[in-house]
Amino acid sequence: MNGSETEHTTVVVAGATGWAGSALARGIIEAADLDLVGSFSRKRAGEHIGTVLDRTESGGKISGTIEEALASKPNVFVEYTNPSVARQNILAALDAGAHVVVGTSGLETEDYEVIDQAAQAKGLGVLACGNFSITAVLMMKFSEMAAGWVKSWEVIDYGSAGKVDAPSGTARELADRLSKVGTPSMVVPVGETQGEEQARGATLGGTQVHSVRLPGFVLSVESLFGAEDERLSIRHDAGTSAGPYVAGGLLAIRQVGKLVGVHRGLDTVMDLS
Numbered sequence: 609m610n611g612s613e614t615e616h617t618t619v620v621v622a623g624a625t626g627w628a629g630s631a632l633a634r635g636i637i638e639a640a641d642l643d644l645v646g647s648f649s650r651k652r653a654g655e656h657i658g659t660v661l662d663r664t665e666s667g668g669k670i671s672g673t674i675e676e677a678l679a680s681k682p683n684v685f686v687e688y689t690n691p692s693v694a695r696q697n698i699l700a701a702l703d704a705g706a707h708v709v710v711g712t713s714g715l716e717t718e719d720y721e722v723i724d725q726a727a728q729a730k731g732l733g734v735l736a737c738g739n740f741s742i743t744a745v746l747m748m749k750f751s752e753m754a755a756g757w758v759k760s761w762e763v764i765d766y767g768s769a770g771k772v773d774a775p776s777g778t779a780r781e782l783a784d785r786l787s788k789v790g791t792p793s794m795v796v797p798v799g800e801t802q803g804e805e806q807a808r809g810a811t812l813g814g815t816q817v818h819s820v821r822l823p824g825f826v827l828s829v830e831s832l833f834g835a836e837d838e839r840l841s842i843r844h845d846a847g848t849s850a851g852p853y854v855a856g857g858l859l860a861i862r863q864v865g866k867l868v869g870v871h872r873g874l875d876t877v878m879d880l881s
């Protein structure tokens with residue numbers, strides 16, 4: 609990363625055996641410019657990552673501790689495990705001199721403040737992306753653009769019957785981004801609703817968010833904009849595989865070395881001008 613154009617970027621993936629991390633680790637193995645030099649999982653420690661991922665013998669053995677995984681001194685560390693351990697993993701990676709890509713969701717603002725201090729002190733970049741799907745990022749960007757022109761909007765979050773959290777991380781991020789554009793105008797404020805106030809959904813950053821949890825749905829987010837005698841809906845639908853998160857994850861790995869400190873959202877490194 610610091611040398612010639614042809615130099616490979618070395619990567620360690622924590623959570624490389626998980627649903628999302630395994631798809632990204634396969635993408636890294638298949639990328640000509642990236643080298644998977646380490647991985648971390650508690651249950652599969654000692655096994656060969658290439659075998660576990662049904663790929664060639666690349667990638668070496670899976671480490672059972674973060675310290676062991678970081679011993680290879682990678683250029684980039686990918687955190688794709690669990691919010692309960694993500695912060696300590698990220699700080700360990702910065703301490704080892706690696707730039708960090710965060711896929712794990714659920715870290716709080718305070719976590720990112722601590723991580724930012726550590727990254728700034730080391731002159732390293734941290735790119736945290738609540739959603740690596742390039743089309744989901746576009747949906748959010750287009751919604752932000754629409755909110756600049758259309759003053760009334762609400763968000764619908766569709767998930768599978770078994771999805772326990774509500775709203776989804778993507779719907780939360782969308783509401784947060786929209787709140788930075790403005791507060792949607794309402795003719796009848798939620799507090800003045802007659803009947804069941806809960807039917808108007810949850811208010812996140814001023815935006816009403818409605819979560820649907822039904823069989824037959826996977827994960828979709830729709831922003832609805834209403835103006836006089838016309839509507840606009842901007843919707844993203846994810847399928848069941850982790851495929852949508854790979855291209856964005858690879859982009860983040862390739863770009864994070866250009867950053868210093870914490871940056872949020874994949875669009876930080878997408879040229880959307």
Ligand SMILES: NC(=O)c1ccc[n+]([C@@H]2O[C@H](COP(=O)([O-])OP(=O)(O)OC[C@H]3O[C@@H](n4cnc5c(N)ncnc54)[C@H](OP(=O)(O)O)[C@@H]3O)[C@@H](O)[C@H]2O)c1
Nearest residue numbers: 623625626627628649650651689690711712713738739740
């Ligand atoms: N940014 C995005 O676009 C995106 C997309 C999908 C998912 N996510 C997020 O990424 C994270 C991982 O999701 P996933 O669906 O891949 O989870 P998962 O299938 O449960 O995989 C978790 C991985 O982390 C490892 N791990 C290490 N320490 C762990 C710990 N303390 N607790 C749990 N797992 C640990 C697991 O292996 P061992 O159990 O063997 O340790 C496994 O390899 C979640 O926070 C999820 O919300 C983000």
